Amino acid sequence: MDGQVVIKSKGDINVVNALASVPPDLLKESEKNLKFGGVELNLAKVEPNNLEQYFAVNSQIEVSYRQISPTEYKVKISGIGDSSRNFVLVFSSTYSPLWKLDGRQAFPVYAFLNGFTVSRNGEYTIAYEPQKYVVPGLWISGVTLLTLLGLLLIKR
Numbered sequence: 001m002d003g004q005v006v007i008k009s010k011g012d013i014n015v016v017n018a019l020a021s022v023p024p025d026l027l028k029e030s031e032k033n034l035k036f037g038g039v040e041l042n043l044a045k046v047e048p049n050n051l052e053q054y055f056a057v058n059s060q061i062e063v064s065y066r067q068i069s070p071t072e073y074k075v076k077i078s079g080i081g082d083s084s085r086n087f088v089l090v091f092s093s094t095y096s097p098l099w100k101l102d103g104r105q106a107f108p109v110y111a112f113l114n115g116f117t118v119s120r121n122g123e124y125t126i127a128y129e130p131q132k133y134v135v136p137g138l139w140i141s142g143v144t145l146l147t148l149l150g151l152l153l154i155k156r
Contacts, residue, residue, distance in 0.1 A: 071128035078121050086117045091126055098129045
């Protein structure tokens with residue numbers, strides 16, 4: 001296994017595929033120093049048999065989702081319990097601050113995914129905010145087109 005990394009996964013890799021408990025101050029620190037919990041992880045120096053300890057998930061949290069449209073998802077989170085910690089929900093779509101979780105703006109995770117902090121069980125809505133202007137824009141365009149066609153027909 002020299003030079004190879006093996007990734008094992010349980011279940012499907014979905015659009016919403018990760019939930020991690022990371023205190024916000026530690027998350028910001030890890031982004032600056034490329035460290036997590038004060039420990040720098042250099043995969044080149046880690047024995048392949050010891051990699052699992054760095055990536056093991058000891059959580060009973062369950063995340064499920066339902067796609068409503070290409071720009072809207074319903075996400076259900078359970079198993080958090082009575083924790084005072086914040087969790088990071090990772091939404092695997094190219095990062096944009098216009099993705100919102102119940103009105104709250106996304107933050108970048110790994111510089112290209114959307115992240116949201118979550119602290120309790122529940123059902124959440126992830127939506128691309130500009131999409132709410134599409135249907136009214138189509139109605140306005142349609143009414144304008146019909147009005148112009150009507151005016152052209154009346155003038156003949």
